[in-house]
Every structure is written in structure tokens, then in C-alpha cells.
Amino acid sequence: MADPQWDPYDRNCPTRRVLDRIGDRWTVLVVGTLDDGPMRFGEITRRIDGISQKMLTQTLRGLERDGLVKRTLYPQVPPRVEYELTEAGRTLREPLKALEDWATTHIGGVLEAREQYDQAV
Amino acid sequence: MADPQWDPYDRNCPTRRVLDRIGDRWTVLVVGTLDDGPMRFGEITRRIDGISQKMLTQTLRGLERDGLVKRTLYPQVPPRVEYELTEAGRTLREPLKALEDWATTHIGGVLEAREQYDQAV
DNA sequence: CCGTATCCGGTCTGATACTG
DNA sequence: CAGTATCAGACCGGATACGG
Numbered sequence A, B: 001m002a003d004p005q006w007d008p009y010d011r012n013c014p015t016r017r018v019l020d021r022i023g024d025r026w027t028v029l030v031v032g033t034l035d036d037g038p039m040r041f042g043e044i045t046r047r048i049d050g051i052s053q054k055m056l057t058q059t060l061r062g063l064e065r066d067g068l069v070k071r072t073l074y075p076q077v078p079p080r081v082e083y084e085l086t087e088a089g090r091t092l093r094e095p096l097k098a099l100e101d102w103a104t105t106h107i108g109g110v111l112e113a114r115e116q117y118d119q120a121v
Numbered sequence C: 001c002c003g004t005a006t007c008c009g010g011t012c013t014g015a016t017a018c019t020g
Numbered sequence D: 001c002a003g004t005a006t007c008a009g010a011c012c013g014g015a016t017a018c019g020g
Helices: A014-022 A027-034 A041-047 A053-065 A087-120 B014-022 B027-034 B041-047 B053-065 B087-120
Strands: A069-074 A080-085 B069-074 B080-085
Touching: A014 A027, A014 B027, A014 B087, A027 A041, A027 A053, A027 A069, A027 A080, A027 A087, A027 B014, A041 A053, A041 A080, A053 A069, A053 B087, A080 A087, A087 B014, A087 B053, A087 B087, B014 B027, B027 B041, B027 B053, B027 B069, B027 B080, B027 B087, B041 B053, B041 B080, B053 B069, B080 B087
Parallel strands: none
Antiparallel strands: A069 A080, B069 B080
């Protein structure tokens, strides 16, 4: 399947859909964190600065729904839940890394340009 | 500037900032469109399906502010305005392309997983 | 032609409180 | 520990009307 000659300016094209997916506040950070290996809910919470329980749950559910994260519940008391990237989830890391690299390299210039622009007003 | 050992889970890290920048609905599409070369406002509008004047203006202003797009006004009547990617703007295309490629390759699986997940409910 | 100004509804998020 | 429920504010984006 795939490749029905997508028009990139069509709102249903894959890129748009993927951006809607990862463009939110937390998804990229969660994927990046899980790249370190399987991890418990609490561990992820501690690693990501400022995320709330609600948003972490919501983000993980979304990723699980899209087959990018696998959720494993160990029926214990207290419960233990582990999350890990699926095969598909791991492949997402590469393009994300490219973006991170760009960010690190260019953020200085961007911030500088921003300051200049704001002063010119 | 740059490289004060960013904590990727800090909300001020470059990646986060860049994602806040390009994570919106239109920025990526505008950058992709301008990659074809300098272009007038109306031309961009026609190329991008569904964008409103307001959002195009807003997106272009943001990109201009960050030094990723250059705006040139030709003082004519009626006015003629051209937009083009700056050097920095062009470098952004590469990581964006990586994301597009991932999207094209994996969107099928994602959509499929989503369907299964939703049925399981 | 290329915008700006305004209103307004939907979504995203965070804070808080509660549960198996 | 790992969630769910609820509420309210911020923000995004679209529609519309008007201006240089």
C-alpha cells in the first residue's frame, strides 16, 4: 500500500497527519525518553520536566494507539506498568534526531534574528 | 551562545523551541512551498490547500521574525510582495524532508494500528 | 494585491481532587 | 503506583469585514 501520489498541500497527506501527531507539546519528548529503553510510568514522569500525569497518560495512549509504543501491565499490587517503543516507534527516532540536530545548530541564530526583529518594531 | 549542555527534557531546550516553532498547522507547508523558490503571497495562498490569509500572514511573519524567510516589498500599485527562504531557512528543509519520508513510509502502519486499537475498545 | 482587526468556537493544557 | 474525572484558562485557527 501507500504512495497514492500525495499532494503535500492536501491536509490529508501523511506529513500533515504525522505533524498533527508529533506536533503537540509532549510526544517528541516521550519518544526521546523511551529511546533509552523500557520504562515505568513514574520514571518517565521524573525524567520529563514539567509533564503532568494527565498529559503523560494522554500522550502514551496516543502513541500506543498508533502502534508506536507498547504498554505492558504487570498485575501486581501496587501495579507496575512498563512502556517501550515498538519497532515503528524506534524508526521515528531518526527523523526526530535530525530535527534535534538542526535545532541545536540553529537555535542561536533564530533567537538572535528574533531579537533584532523585535527591536526593529 | 549555544551548547550550554541542554537538558532535552527542559522546556527551554532548542528542540522544544523549534518544535513550538514548526509544530503549528502551516509552517512546515509554507517552508516546503517556498523551497520551490521566491514566491508572491497570492501564489503561496493558491498552492496551499485551505490556508486563510490570516494564517498565511501570521506564519510568514513568524518565519521572517526568526530569520528563516525574507520578505521583499516592491512598492508598486497594486503592491507586490515576494517571500523566499533565507540560507537558514533552506537548511531547515533537510530535517523536514526526513520527517516527510518517515511519514510517507509509516503512515499506513500507523493508521492501521489506530483502527485496530479503536476496534479493541 | 496584500494585508489588518475582530469575533468566536474548538482544542490543548494544567491544576486539582479522587481511585483500584 | 498508575491512573481517571472535572474544570477553567490559554491558545489556535477560521470566518468575516475593512484598509493602504
